[in-house]
Amino acid sequence: MTETAQMEHVTCLGCGCGCDDLTVSVSDGRIVGLNTGCPVARAWFGDGQVPWEVVRTGRTATTDEAIAEAASLLVASRGRCLVYIGTDLSSQAQRLGLAIADALRAAVDSATSATAAGGLLAVQRRGRPGSTLGEIRNRGDVLLFWGVDPAQRYPRYLSRYALDPAGTHVPEGRKGRFVISVSIGTDKGPAASDLSLELEPELEITALSLMRAAVLGRTIPLTPPPPQLTEAVDIATRLSRARYAVLVHDAEPTSQPRDPLRVEGLLALTEALNQPTRAVLSSLRAGGNRSGAEAVLTWQTGYPFAVEYSRGYPRYGPSERGLDRLARGAFKAALVLGSAALDATTQAAFSAASTVTIGPRASQAGFQSRVAIDTGVAGIHEGGTGYRMDEVPLPLKPPLNGQRSTTETLRSLAVAIQRQLGRGAS
């Protein structure tokens, strides 16, 4: 009979909540139990089985052969290659990915979605009144959900942070919090709320502007005022009376096309609310340590995404992302790190370039790789650091043993590339 071992305090990177209170049961190298019903966590951990193949031009190869081939291929395309930082990587692996990109004078794209990128640009223009999720849990007494019900894609956000738990300044828990639900078109707010409003997408930005004006004590005369906008202004007044207002929005793509000014409007409103009271904006982010990639990119290059090194130093190109340039045939070679959920056009573009793929399920990616090396999933087969959506770094505690570590593989590749570049220069 095989014994079942239990590992406590395991961190989940399934979504950006970064729940680090999970107990994972392991038997015979498989995950057989999880102490949460969270569907995202269950899908993320699964049974923990991943392939451990190494493939070089369609054939099984040794890791050393594959790394040598990958290094030659990438060095030959120096200055004309793309490094794509996908998901499910520890920050240690992300750092090595950037070291390789720097040496290769590559362009760097990452799993930061188009919508999240827009939000980052808005933050760069306006600043960001934000907080950790713990501050939200301990202080938030008025919660505004703007076009999002976190229960859908961030299942434990409400029970761990924003709504249910008792906080140091909100000892009554749910009863001590006033919930406002705003739906934007088909992007619905939570059904259970103390106050709700439905807005047509075309009224959204006007509503945010009027709300900000109201918070700042100004009125903008509109004749006749549409009833929804009057209600929006009432919501703004309610927010002004909060002790600590929390505005929540989804920074990842949703069913409704997003007005690019939404984040800017929410940031401006939150900022204005800090005159009469305290308020923060909580941006819901997906998992796989994409927030970590933004942090690493920022400290290594100064920019959170869309970086390229072709001139020998990092440059910022948020208006022209690497994947778009790949689709136009701008790169000879590509290095895909981690898991990559890509559309058919992008997959075809990776198949057309000489692509090296290193990460979980690399051998099963939906595109042709010249070299594919399967490694473990950060937080399941390997440790390191993962970032929560609020940029709090968490230690990863892998419940399973991997057969090939991502960081070790990338370190070998970085060394092989340095060696070839050194030989080329002398």
Add this chain to the structure above:
Amino acid sequence: MNQTHQLRIRGGTVHDPANQIDGEVRDICIENGRIVTSVPDGAPTLDARNMVVMPGGVDIHSHLASSSCNHARRLLPEEHAAAPAPAPGLRDFADRSGTGGTVPSTFTTGYRYASLGYTTVFDAAVAPLMARHSHAELEDTPCVDGGIFVLMGNDEYLLRQIAAGERERARDYAAWLIGATGGYAIKIVNPGGIEAWKSGQRNLSSIDDVLATHGVTPRAILETLADAASILIGTDTIMLVTDPEGLVLEGVGDDAALRAGTDIALGPGGDWREGAAGTNGIGVALATAQPMLVHAGEHYCERMKSWSCAAAPVVDPIDGTLAGILNLSGRSDTANSQIFALAVLGARRIEQSLRHQADMLRTRLLERALGLARERVAVEPVQRPPSGEVLVVDLGRRRNDRLEWSEHDEPRIDAMHV
């Protein structure tokens, strides 16, 4: 055998304030990591002409590696774009490119500190929750050693302990935070004022303003943390406990002194009998059963010449035998004779506490034994618990009663001959 590493730094303009050298052009010779008068002509040479040669700078208050620095970096893309920083082209080094501006990227920060003559830099404001992030940034900051100071002036748990008058708990928590975050120092910024701002009280403007949510003042926070810091660090002193044979069982105290002590076996596992180690505090106290202060040169023990040691015997209150030695040691230039008084006092306190423990156990044993004898209960033999000892208790006509006890269990009798 040992390879000798030698280096001549030739022709630099030397600035060394500690040795009153102010701009002299001269060579500096290094052998095995130490500055020496000269090295042979064949030694490797570093040409430092037209360069300043100085002791490495230590920046004890910078902001270079924290989540707030990273936020600042993210907010300033236009500055980075205006300040590209290609890799410096160092030999034998996988050097990295980056960007400058108000908050440069980590690699660029390291190269710039090095070019200013710095070798060590501390980030002076790191929230405990974000320490892991700071350490990652420091790992990506080349050329300089780095460390962090840990923010505590608005810590929720600490504020609660101060409000409850739990000074010791506050101190222990501060110690734990320093250890858990890998920090070098306690940092206090606007004590209580940040919590006041978050909870809607705006700010605190005087040291005696009351933080409404917790009922504490900035003065109380400062005093508590200052006390904690002075108790925890910089004492330069360590305390050791040995067994009756002079073998060190445990050492606690100032980190740097603990490390220095471990280097000369003045730490757990070290054997300090006079015969084994030469004349030293522990050895003499063992031999004479008297408290002893041995200062620097009084040691007949080469490795102890720069230390002062106060050793006091601890006597077992049950049988009067020597239970061990309590020893306080410090560097001889900072330690004074007060450590002698402290060692004696400490030993007396341990004896008191042992006596109290023994009294409690004796009472429990007696009650238990008498109770069992009265009931004439036959007791199953029991396994000896790991911390147990065997005592022979003479209960008059009942001979050879063997009792086992441990601190945690009820005493048990494993055989009774009535």
